Amino acid sequence: MVDATPPPADAAIVLIGNELLSGKIRDENAYYLAGRLRALGVTLRRVAVVPDEEAAIIDEVRRCASAYTYVFTSGGVGPTHDDITLPSIARAFEVPLVVDPSLEAPLRAHFGARMTPGHLRMATLPAGTELVRGDDFWWPAMVLGNVYILPGIPQIFRANFETLAPRFQGAPFFLASVYLDADEGSIAAALEALERDHGVAVGSYPRIDAQADHRVRVTIESRDSATVERATARLLDSLGAGARVVRVDAAAPASHPDQG
Amino acid sequence: MVDATPPPADAAIVLIGNELLSGKIRDENAYYLAGRLRALGVTLRRVAVVPDEEAAIIDEVRRCASAYTYVFTSGGVGPTHDDITLPSIARAFEVPLVVDPSLEAPLRAHFGARMTPGHLRMATLPAGTELVRGDDFWWPAMVLGNVYILPGIPQIFRANFETLAPRFQGAPFFLASVYLDADEGSIAAALEALERDHGVAVGSYPRIDAQADHRVRVTIESRDSATVERATARLLDSLGAGARVVRVDAAAPASHPDQG
Numbered sequence: 001m002v003d004a005t006p007p008p009a010d011a012a013i014v015l016i017g018n019e020l021l022s023g024k025i026r027d028e029n030a031y032y033l034a035g036r037l038r039a040l041g042v043t044l045r046r047v048a049v050v051p052d053e054e055a056a057i058i059d060e061v062r063r064c065a066s067a068y069t070y071v072f073t074s075g076g077v078g079p080t081h082d083d084i085t086l087p088s089i090a091r092a093f094e095v096p097l098v099v100d101p102s103l104e105a106p107l108r109a110h111f112g113a114r115m116t117p118g119h120l121r122m123a124t125l126p127a128g129t130e131l132v133r134g135d136d137f138w139w140p141a142m143v144l145g146n147v148y149i150l151p152g153i154p155q156i157f158r159a160n161f162e163t164l165a166p167r168f169q170g171a172p173f174f175l176a177s178v179y180l181d182a183d184e185g186s187i188a189a190a191l192e193a194l195e196r197d198h199g200v201a202v203g204s205y206p207r208i209d210a211q212a213d214h215r216v217r218v219t220i221e222s223r224d225s226a227t228v229e230r231a232t233a234r235l236l237d238s239l240g241a242g243a244r245v246v247r248v249d250a251a252a253p254a255s256h257p258d259q260g
Numbered sequence: 261m262v263d264a265t266p267p268p269a270d271a272a273i274v275l276i277g278n279e280l281l282s283g284k285i286r287d288e289n290a291y292y293l294a295g296r297l298r299a300l301g302v303t304l305r306r307v308a309v310v311p312d313e314e315a316a317i318i319d320e321v322r323r324c325a326s327a328y329t330y331v332f333t334s335g336g337v338g339p340t341h342d343d344i345t346l347p348s349i350a351r352a353f354e355v356p357l358v359v360d361p362s363l364e365a366p367l368r369a370h371f372g373a374r375m376t377p378g379h380l381r382m383a384t385l386p387a388g389t390e391l392v393r394g395d396d397f398w399w400p401a402m403v404l405g406n407v408y409i410l411p412g413i414p415q416i417f418r419a420n421f422e423t424l425a426p427r428f429q430g431a432p433f434f435l436a437s438v439y440l441d442a443d444e445g446s447i448a449a450a451l452e453a454l455e456r457d458h459g460v461a462v463g464s465y466p467r468i469d470a471q472a473d474h475r476v477r478v479t480i481e482s483r484d485s486a487t488v489e490r491a492t493a494r495l496l497d498s499l500g501a502g503a504r505v506v507r508v509d510a511a512a513p514a515s516h517p518d519q520g
Contacts, residue, residue, distance in 0.1 A: 019463055021304045022514070023295030024479065027287070030309075035283030044281045046316075047309035049290075056306075079445035080464040081452040111445070114502070118448030153468055185339035185371070188378030192341040203279055204340040208413055219284065242374070254282070 012046040012064035041170035057088035075152030079118030090126035134163030179214035182243035198231040272306040272324035301430030317348035335412030339378030350386035394423030439474035442503035458491040
């Protein structure tokens with residue numbers, strides 16, 4: 001019998017905006033989405049931050065759309081001259097731009113005589129764009145093929161993503177963490193053996209700040225909960241006298257740090 | 261007479277680490293460096309986050325090194341199996357790996373009989389790597405051509421960068437901000453004219469959260485202070501009755517938000 005299970009989904013995020021590159025604004029959206037995709041079982045494989053420039057947007061979106069299951073863009077969909085995400089994505093996929101009546105109508109209703117060409121550009125989409133509406137904001141998520149076009153304003157970005165989120169649900173990751181008072185180099189061989197023998201993903205994150213109660217956090221991950229449990233037990237057994245266990249977070253579904 | 265002024269420097273940042281892509285750790289380093297490069301007059305043109313995988317690191321570092329004046333990498337220089345930045349960069353530039361005695365010696369002095377192959381890998385560098393030492397940490401910044409190889413731990417990343425920072429100093433950017441109670445679309449044409457007529461970079465950043473005292477922040481930037489002042493005065497003159505000025509930050513050298 002042929003195994004019909006599709007390969008696990010992966011994803012890339014493209015953040016569009018000079019304000020991120022100039023350090024004026026700190027990214028909220030990639031950090032939020034990284035954790036949410038993890039919780040949904042989607043492997044995020046790349047984040048890129050590009051300026052408000054057509055060539056840079058086209059190049060990055062095209063590359064990611066051909067390489068990953070899902071691409072999420074953030075930013076550049078407002079009414080000003082630097083909002084060029086929608087026309088750039090249209091060029092990336094060589095489709096024309098068309099005014100969407102379901103976006104134009106509420107803009108005209110709201111602005112009336114004050115409606116500007118900038119406002120109309122917000123309703124001018126790559127042909128074939130699907131609009132997905134949620135409950136929180138009137139502004140919809142936009143989908144063109146495997147590209148999800150979201151606005152940069154964090155509140156709307158999150159609301160739009162959560163409207164879409166059920167369609168990304170896959171097999172979740174399970175994660176255990178072992179916090180150690182140990183030199184990272186002294187446990188390196190044990191960690192490598194763990195990854196090799198148990199097929200888990202092992203991470204090792206040193207801390208040198210005084211606030212931390214540990215010197216290294218070791219993470220053990222897999223889509224199989226029992227595998228994480230076995231690998232965690234093996235690690236705890238294999239630690240030498242130089243490594244003191246501070247605490248252990250047992251295997252649990254990976255979730256976003258901000259979401260408990 | 262030929263103008264011998266070199267073009268302004270630009271830069272890219274490559275963050276290396278699965279922990280950023282899985283949402284376990286929030287980036288500190290790209291945000292810090294974006295602001296510091298801005299303050300130094302260097303234009304950051306790209307940030308990429310890639311996993312701990314040789315092919316992804318090679319591809320991104322090569323691409324950035326050929327396209328930008330400076331490339332900064334963060335992460336992947338520790339003693340564990342997932343620390344593969346140094347061998348990956350060696351392969352990217354097709355140079356051999358060599359053990360650096362000035363790094364090996366302090367590692368051996370510190371670890372003695374507990375020295376592991378992982379520790380030795382920390383001292384195994386692409387041939388030709390320059391080491392730049394500062395006062396705060398014994399771990400040096402590493403330079404290979406136009407690639408600056410920095411560790412992921414934020415305290416050391418910052419210290420290493422600050423040791424190098426004087427060599428990146430260029431003509432600074434000047435920045436003014438105009439905070440408005442206005443609909444962004446209603447000022448779009450004025451902003452576009454400003455950018456076109458004054459040769460300044462204009463940004464427009466809407467806020468919808470209740471904490472903000474404004475609805476749009478307009479930023480005006482140039483390397484010439486007087487130009488920023490003229491463009492700011494023009495903007496304030498050109499605003500219609502629908503836009504109320506909440507406050508203005510006059511032209512000043514761009515600095516990092518965390519650094520006053």
